[in-house]
Amino acid sequence: MMVLKVSDAEWKLQLSEEEEKKKNQKESLQRTQKGFQILSERGAIYTHTDGSEDSSPFLEIADQRGNPLKIPPQEKKALILAMGFHEKGRSLMKKKQFDNALCHLLQADQQFSRCGSALLASVDNFAVLQLDVVWCYRALEALSCLDDGRSRLQIAEDCFLRCYGERQQRLLMIKVRVIETFT
Template sequence: MSIDHLEDQSGATVELPPAERRALVVGLALHERGRTAARHHDYPLALVLFLEADRQLSECRSSILKSVDNWAVLQLDVAWSYLCLRSLPHAGDAAARLARAEAAFKDSYGEDHARLIALKGSAANERVLLMRMYLLQGIVCYHQNKRSEARALLAKAETELNALRVDEESVLTLMELGWSRAAARAGLRAAAGHVDTAHHYLADRRAQRDRARDAHRNERQRRLLGVCEDGSQINLQLVEALVGMGYPRGLAICALRNSNNHVAEAVRLIQEQPEL
């Protein structure tokens, strides 16, 4: 597993020194293994993996952990494992982890999810995490004999859960339009249950992903093309233009490299020096 770069919730690249990069990669891998164990109800193993993941991630700067929500989700998973193992002696640790998770979500998503909404257009699907957090906080408070706080937190969890409910007929309608069940549910949550709005939301998100994928592919192709003799990047669009004119791709690249991206000169070189 490798990470070329890490992006925060705003999409900005977060540079990582080698030691922190390794700690992050190992931590995320252990977290994923722990979640797999939890899905198989092997909570003793899951807890061991989660705690080791937390130890690895603790070697990263706090600014990095605050820029993404992975660490906050890990705290929820640790608390959930304590609950499933009925480990009451760890209620204090669970409460502390949940408090850190709440602060981390606020740092990552912004006050009232403003940063998340600006980035994604909605905070609906991240509300699943908030529902889990309120539920766990309520359960912990209950076992700590903080009954009034527990009631308030469980009520907040119920409010979030109700907001996440979607109409099954609307889900089926979106599935008939070609969306998966998971995508349909996510779209309806983001669109407050409106089918047309959900469809447009999902289409816009798909278009954004396609543009990002195309941009990444083009950037990769540009890096592979190399540079001209003057050090400038070989122009991918000019390469495609020459290929469209019928010239072999390799020859077009060589000609543009030698001509420093001057199309007319590149054509002349191809015609006069086809052995390029």
């Protein structure tokens, strides 16, 4: 057993630093949520600078084939928030801020849970999120999360199979379409 003696001043400084870190994480989560909440609530009619209006979508969500998905408003809002938290988490991962990234990724996971299973089966974002969460666990050396990591890897595998097929036949079809488009 090893005992580390820390003065009261050092102890208070460590506590203060931890509290500051948690406060910054919470503020970052709130800013991200507020920004993507605004984005998710944008209406269907858009007014251009010349005063004309159209109903083309501000943000259109498509499946792996590029077909627009018709999504109920609540699910669309949850999906946009999930994708926003996920992207913010990924950018924090690139900066090697894995603690903060994990908080954002777990928020994304919570928002994805508000989406229907049919929607989650048609996009691969949820599977990629699971991989990113596991990567953060690994980077943080969070041994206590091994079981959760294992189940997330299984979820990701199942989701990729649903999205792309057993032998990635849907992915190959997309590649063929892209090649045909540009030739």
